[in-house]
Amino acid sequence: MEKFQKYYLSVxxxxxxxxxxxxxxxxxxxxxxxxxxxxxIFNYWGEFQGFRESQEKLDEAIELCPTFSNVYMEKAVPYLxxxxxxxxxxxxxxxxxxxxxxxxxxxxWCKYQFxxxxxxxxxxxxxxEKIYPTGYLGYSANGDCxxxxxxxxxYSALGQKEKAIKIIEQQISAKDHNIGFFDYYQLGVTYFxxxxxxxxxxxxxxxxxxxxxxxNIYYKSKVSKIRNKDYLDLKKLALKSYDEGKTMKDGYTxxxxxxxxxxxxxx
Amino acid sequence: MKNLLFLLSLLPxxxxxxxxxxxxxxxxxxVGDILFDKRTDDPNFKRCxxxxxxxxxxxxxxxxxxxxxxxxxxxxxLAKTDLTADGKFNGYIVVRFLVNCEGKTDLFRVKQIDSxxxxxxxxxxxxxxxxxxxxxxxxxxxxxxxxxxxxxxxYINYKIVDGKVxxxxx
Numbered sequence: 001m002e003k004f005q006k007y008y009l010s011v012x013x014x015x016x017x018x019x020x021x022x023x024x025x026x027x028x029x030x031x032x033x034x035x036x037x038x039x040x041i042f043n044y045w046g047e048f049q050g051f052r053e054s055q056e057k058l059d060e061a062i063e064l065c066p067t068f069s070n071v072y073m074e075k076a077v078p079y080l081x082x083x084x085x086x087x088x089x090x091x092x093x094x095x096x097x098x099x100x101x102x103x104x105x106x107x108x109w110c111k112y113q114f115x116x117x118x119x120x121x122x123x124x125x126x127x128x129e130k131i132y133p134t135g136y137l138g139y140s141a142n143g144d145c146x147x148x149x150x151x152x153x154x155y156s157a158l159g160q161k162e163k164a165i166k167i168i169e170q171q172i173s174a175k176d177h178n179i180g181f182f183d184y185y186q187l188g189v190t191y192f193x194x195x196x197x198x199x200x201x202x203x204x205x206x207x208x209x210x211x212x213x214x215x216n217i218y219y220k221s222k223v224s225k226i227r228n229k230d231y232l233d234l235k236k237l238a239l240k241s242y243d244e245g246k247t248m249k250d251g252y253t254x255x256x257x258x259x260x261x262x263x264x265x266x267x
Numbered sequence: 268m269k270n271l272l273f274l275l276s277l278l279p280x281x282x283x284x285x286x287x288x289x290x291x292x293x294x295x296x297x298v299g300d301i302l303f304d305k306r307t308d309d310p311n312f313k314r315c316x317x318x319x320x321x322x323x324x325x326x327x328x329x330x331x332x333x334x335x336x337x338x339x340x341x342x343x344x345l346a347k348t349d350l351t352a353d354g355k356f357n358g359y360i361v362v363r364f365l366v367n368c369e370g371k372t373d374l375f376r377v378k379q380i381d382s383x384x385x386x387x388x389x390x391x392x393x394x395x396x397x398x399x400x401x402x403x404x405x406x407x408x409x410x411x412x413x414x415x416x417x418x419x420x421x422y423i424n425y426k427i428v429d430g431k432v433x434x435x436x437x
Contacts, residue, residue, distance in 0.1 A: 050297050050298040050299070051296070051297060052292055052294040052295065052296050052297070055294045055298065056292060056294060078297075078298035078299065079298060079299075081324065081326065082298055082299035082324060082363070082420065082422070083299070083361050083363050083422030083424060084298070084299065084361075084378075085359065085361065085380060085384055085424075086378070086380050086384050086385065086386050088384075089384035090384075114424075114436065114437060115359065115424070115426070115436065116426055116434050116436060117382070120382075249331070250331065251326045251329050251330075251331045252326050252331060252437055253331075253332075253436065253437040254332065254338055254436075254437065260337045260338070260339035261337065262336065262337070262339055262340075263339065
């Protein structure tokens with residue numbers, strides 16, 4: 001019995017950890033009895049992500065209210081996380097078709113984070129900008145950054161470094177912008193790639209003040225090495241930070257411009 | 268806390284439903300479950316958690332992708348591998364598999380999708396080579412959850428640009 005309890009407790013912890021616990025919807029505000037029921041199913045079964053019963057119940061919700069976009073999005077999530085991108089895309093496309101203003105940013109972010117589909121991500125984020133031409137587009141699903149920054153990263157990946165810099169700087173200087181976890185770092189690396197080391201260092205220093213981590217210190221060390229300055233203390237510090245777990249981390253994927261321990265060692 | 272206890276009480280119910288409904292549902296017990304297939308899988312491969320029990324994913328323990336030498340080791344190994352193949356395919360080749368509690372792998376399943384996310388079979392040579400390459404990876408780090416050794420599902424998604432691997436994901 002004790003074994004049984006332990007097993008289910010650990011399974012539960014896993015569910016609670018890995019579920020993205022999507023924002024609950026206020027179902028009283030939903031119009032129509034069937035859509036209200038669908039909403040309640042979504043709120044309840046969304047927390048059992050990936051279970052057969054959850055998928056079946058979400059299907060029931062779709063039958064009850066085929067225009068309730070959140071259900072398609074929720075049903076799609078386990079396919080995304082588990083590598084069935086074809087099924088994910090079919091479902092998330094349906095959500096976007098029904099309510100683009102709500103799901104375009106999320107789909108765009110996922111295309112970038114899970115598939116490095118840079119062009120696809122840019123297309124979604126730029127379509128969202130047409131809906132919301134001013135102000136924020138919202139944050140990435142993992143909370144790392146505002147979506148303008150994500151778009152800039154995609155341009156950087158496609159080799160359009162100047163354009164990426166322009167977008168990031170414009171966004172960072174926006175009045176109400178909340179700096180993301182890695183905004184200055186990504187800007188710094190982009191400058192570094194263009195050989196503009198003063199600007200790169202300036203941004204790595206800003207990143208250090210806001211949220212320092214091994215990759216950022218590694219790049220500071222690289223700049224010092226290029227300038228024939230002492231870089232070994234910084235290298236040592238980068239390795240120490242890495243070993244202490246102060247790195248760019250994500251439970252699902254690897255970050256853009258992630259640096260691995262062996263690369264720091266080789267410097 | 269109330270919600271937590273309620274969810275806990277519901278889990279045995281979910282588990283029971285899994286076995287009873289297996290023959291009628293269009294869904295597996297868990298999205299992404301891979302069941303043993305004697306035509307392709309190794310009968311001697313050890314599953315530490317039976318296939319009808321809750322299946323863990325690589326991201327369930329917060330450590331995420333766990334390979335000795337990190338993903339860089341896989342990138343470097345791939346760079347040394349002959350992946351010459353005909354064709355100019357653009358899209359993804361996704362290999363899903365199970366890492367058991369000893370870090371060994373089997374139950375490989377491969378799927379190829381184009382850049383519009385539709386399943387295709389354009390470049391089987393490259394698909395076969397990437398499947399063999401994935402099978403050759405032998406430094407997966409076993410995982411434990413709550414002190415218990417587990418099996419976990421992992422995938423590698425090879426992004427292909429003009430017939431060549433441009434990135435290894437996740």
